[in-house]
Amino acid sequence: MFKQIMPAMAHMSNITPEYIISMYDEKDRDNENIEYILYSYIITNKVKQLFIEKKQEVPNCIKAEIQQHYDKLKTHESCKNVDISTDRFINYMYHDTIKQHKNIKDYEKQVKQEIKIKYKQAKEAYKYANELPDDYCEFEFDGEKIENPVSKIVRFMSIRQGAKVFTYNHRFNEFSWLDEIHYQHQFKDYKKKIKDKNIIVNEENNQEHLLNDVKWYSLCIQVWDKETDDYGVNNICFGSLSVFNYLISGFVYYFKNEKDRDNAYNWLVK
Numbered sequence: 001m002f003k004q005i006m007p008a009m010a011h012m013s014n015i016t017p018e019y020i021i022s023m024y025d026e027k028d029r030d031n032e033n034i035e036y037i038l039y040s041y042i043i044t045n046k047v048k049q050l051f052i053e054k055k056q057e058v059p060n061c062i063k064a065e066i067q068q069h070y071d072k073l074k075t076h077e078s079c080k081n082v083d084i085s086t087d088r089f090i091n092y093m094y095h096d097t098i099k100q101h102k103n104i105k106d107y108e109k110q111v112k113q114e115i116k117i118k119y120k121q122a123k124e125a126y127k128y129a130n131e132l133p134d135d136y137c138e139f140e141f142d143g144e145k146i147e148n149p150v151s152k153i154v155r156f157m158s159i160r161q162g163a164k165v166f167t168y169n170h171r172f173n174e175f176s177w178l179d180e181i182h183y184q185h186q187f188k189d190y191k192k193k194i195k196d197k198n199i200i201v202n203e204e205n206n207q208e209h210l211l212n213d214v215k216w217y218s219l220c221i222q223v224w225d226k227e228t229d230d231y232g233v234n235n236i237c238f239g240s241l242s243v244f245n246y247l248i249s250g251f252v253y254y255f256k257n258e259k260d261r262d263n264a265y266n267w268l269v270k
Contacts, residue, residue, distance in 0.1 A: 034073070034076050034078070037069055037072050037073055038069075038073060038093070039097065040065075040069055041066065041069035041070065041073060041084070042090055042093050042094050042097065043111070043114060043115060043118065044062060044065050044066050044069065044118070045066060045090040046090065046094060046115050047062055047115055047118045047119050047122060048062050048063075048066060049087065049090070050115065050119050051119070051122070056123075057126070059122045059123070059125055059126035059130055060126075060130050060131070060154075061122060061125045061126070061129075061130075061154045061155075061158070062122050070084065070085065097111075098111065121158035121159060122158065124157055124158045124159070124160050124161075125154050125155070125157050125158040127157075127212070127214065128157040128160065128211065128212055128214055129153050129154045129156075129157040129158075129211065129212055130212050131212050132150055132153065132154070132211075132212070132243075133150055133242065133243065133245060137241070137242060139238045139242070141170070141173065141235075141238070146173045146238070147173060148242050149168065149173060149175065149238050149239045149242045149243065150242040150243050152174065152175060153175065153211075153243055156175045156177075159177070160177065161177075163177040163178065163179070163256075164255060164256040164257060164260060165177070165178045165183060165253055165254065165255050165256070165260070166178065166253075166254050167239075167251060167252060167253045167254065168237055168238070168239025168240065168251075168252060170235050170237070170238070170251070173238070175239060178253075187264065187267070187268065190221055190268060191267070191268050194268055194269065197224055197226050198223070198224060198226070199221055199222060199223055199224055200221075200222050200223075200224040200231075201219065201220065201221055201222070201265065201268050201269060202220070202222070203265065203269075205218065205219070205220040205222075205248065205250075205252075206218065206219055206261060206262070206265055207246070208258070209244040209246060209254070210244075211243060211244060215258075216244070216254040216255065216256065217254065217255045217256075217257070217258045217260075217261040218240070218244075218246070218248075218252050218253065218254055218255075218261070219252070219253045219255065219261050219264055219265055220237075220248055220250045220251065220252045220253075221250055221251040221252075221253070222234050222249065222250035222251075223250070231249075234249035234250045235249060235250075236248070236249050237249065237250060237251070237252045239252070240252050
């Protein structure tokens with residue numbers, strides 16, 4: 001469609017059933033039992049060991065997750081008088097967990113795959129969101145306080161899987177990766193609305209942004225009021241403000257490649 005970009009990823013711009021399920025999973029973990037916390041703690045530490053073995057810097061997200069699990073575990077009676085931070089403890093509990101399963105070989109394979117996936121996700125998070133802006137702003141949407149979007153960017157970047165374009169959903173206060181079919185559908189609709197002068201895309205908003213020393217290139221879609229021949233109602237993009245310190249209204253798309261962004265812009269306005 002734009003000659004170069006091929007974001008054929010398993011991501012969607014809309015909220016999927018899988019996404020809703022994952023939201024409930026995250027909520028349920030607030031009430032998780034000690035066994036689940038311990039298992040997550042062991043797995044995350046095994047990921048940390050993998051980074052160290054490969055002589056790579058341990059991502060901040062892994063350090064933070066380990067500390068979070070550690071703090072929860074140390075409030076439990078069974079862990080108060082035990083040093084759970086040593087490799088000896090981690091490795092013992094890892095092998096003990098494997099041995100307790102009926103089908104040891106299959107279960108160990110499954111756990112190793114889980115560690116591998118978590119390691120790859122942590123590498124993505126390290127590359128794109130290891131160092132973040134300070135999370136100090138408070139945002140409101142429709143009169144209600146919402147979570148600062150920057151607090152979600154680490155997990156979001158960890159599931160990038162090679163995707164080239166993302167945007168921020170104002171209504172759900174979520175970032176979304178775009179796969180090819182949804183990307184094309186949205187921009188075809190935008191092109192029609194630009195011709196009808198219902199929306200506008202200004203070249204001056206084609207900016208370069210830096211996060212964790214990685215460049216992203218923005219393209220902004222804004223509502224246009226034909227009656228007043230001026231901008232219509234456009235909400236501030238909190239995602240842009242929190243992550244890139246970029247104050248702009250409208251719907252902003254961030255491209256990994258500058259040429260992809262330029263091709264998209266030129267296609268929209270020609």
